[in-house]
Amino acid sequence: MGGGVRGAASGVTAIERDLMQLLGREAIQASVEPYGRDSTEMQGFRGIPDAVVTPSNTEEIQRLVEWCKRNGVPIVPRGGGSGFAGGAVPVEGGIVCSMERFNRVVGFEPLLWRATVQAGVTTQHVHQLARENGLLYPPDPGASEQSHIGGNIACNAGGPHSFKYGVTGSWVTGIQFVTGNGDVIQSGGTLRKDVSGFDIKSLIVGSEGTLGIVTAASLRFIPAPEKTVQLVVAYDRVSAAQEGLLAIYGNGLVPSLIEFLDGSCLALAGPSLPLSLPRDTEFVLICEADGSASTADEMADDLKAVLQADAIALEVISDPQQAAALWRWRSGVSFAVISSHGGKMSEDVVVPVESLTEMIVELAEIGKRFDLPTCSWGHAGDGNLHATFLLDAKSTTDVERATIATRALFEAARRLGGSPSGEHGLGWLKREEFEHQFGEAERELHYRLKRTFDPYEIMNPGKKFRMPAPAEPEVVVA
Ligand SMILES: Cc1cc2nc3c(=O)[nH]c(=O)nc-3n(C[C@H](O)[C@H](O)[C@H](O)COP(=O)(O)OP(=O)(O)OC[C@H]3O[C@@H](n4cnc5c(N)ncnc54)[C@H](O)[C@@H]3O)c2cc1C
DSSP states (O other): OTTOOOOTTTOOOHHHHHHHHHHOGGGBOSOOGGGGOOTTGGGTOOOOOSEEEOOSSHHHHHHHHHHHHHHTOOEEEESSSOOSSSTTOOTTOOEEEEOTTOOOEEEEEGGGTEEEEETTSBHHHHHHHHHTTTEEOOOOOTTTTTOBHHHHHHHTOOOTTHHHHOOGGGGEEEEEEEETTSOEEEEEOSOSOOOSSOOHHHHHTTOTTSSEEEEEEEEEOEEOOSEEEEEEEEESSHHHHHHHHHHHHHTTOOOSEEEEEEHHHHHHHGGGOSSOOOTTOOEEEEEEEEESHHHHHHHHHHHHHHHTTTOSEEEEEOOHHHHHHHHHHHHTHHHHHHHHHTOEEEEOOBOOGGGHHHHHHHHHHHHHHTTOOEEEEEEGGGTEEEEEEEOOTTOHHHHHHHHHHHHHHHHHHHHTTOBSOSSSOOTTTTTHHHHHHSOHHHHHHHHHHHHHHOTTOOBSTTSSSOOOOOOOOOOOOO
């Protein structure tokens, strides 16, 4: 990208100078380096933006898009930078459009269970707003203090409670966004139902910034459950845990979450678990029952009855403080895993729920083949694993081996009827998987949709998938 050289006297690049004239000095970040990475940084993944803009209103974004169209410069939309696929990383330069100043709650009507927020409001802020008003906003991806609602929408983020409540898209009734052509589109709104047009907002959900920039969203809430009860269930065999999981389905029980940790993960994170497990524990399921006090208790009893047959231990936690300690521990699992070897490469593959343990066994086998320790944990109820290769992040050999091993992992997931990403998206790091995941007709449909929303191909190019080169014009010989 041209215009990236900083003037010795001004410390400003030509692109930044142009953008200052366009958007004002306060919309241009002087320090661009922090915007060159996201949560994939541990894999040494970084980019260098040509400029970082922090617009404060939709009209500024439109002006930015027009400028980028004219100058053929890509835009990389950025939320909180917590993504695990490199989607917000300016790998090939371009202008990072950080949504941090879009941080206002535009409207909140607690008695109608809904809010409209700007895209840069953090997930945690929305949770707090809901909680303080007796409501629940269920999507709960793990970096909620950092991630933005716009980033959650762009990735269709999930989290533990997706099992009962669904992923981000299920809670979005309207989205305002700016297309790659510079048009402002309001798709949906606060209406709970609306089928008068195509469901365009659902195309934006999960589009990873490749179709447009989300500027605001209308979200729906539900009344918060009165009570939650947690069950921690230990197994000495993976197969017994799989039977337990399927028994939950088979008995028609709907806990609000079903999480798991395998034996290798427990060996790393287990020592700080705030309860004791039998020594021969090889697998743990954590379930949560929620609802009115009586519904939650009844559901917990039913879960206990179904799960205890094959378990070697089962603990029921009703005390909120004990439950909070359990979830604090659960959110630290990823860090405990990292600290064991200095790094990890983790992929959020998803398989049909009945194949969960088969996928876990495949992961271990792939790890052996590539001489890398493995572990997994995640959202058992959705068949969604954080399938992890442990590595020394400073060792290029380890990183290279893990990169090849992840390809084998994706192949195994596909063989089991799954997909390379259940909730993080393909971003840059997994974009090659797009080719393997979809047939020609479906890929072509993606390309046509991309061109409709983003005719100049300036919106996060190269993320999720690579666009095919334009066809050579036919030479007509007279
Ligand atoms: C510790 C930890 C735990 C996590 N746990 C979970 C989990 O349980 N479930 C889960 O789903 N994810 C999880 N994540 C991943 C991450 O938090 C989510 O993918 C989140 O949705 C990313 O949001 P963000 O605002 O940080 O987006 P970013 O990382 O900034 O961007 C992610 C993608 O969204 C695009 N984007 C961002 N904002 C916009 C916008 N306004 N308009 C258009 N495109 C935009 C970017 O271009 C990029 O492609 C976890 C991450 C961490 C670090």
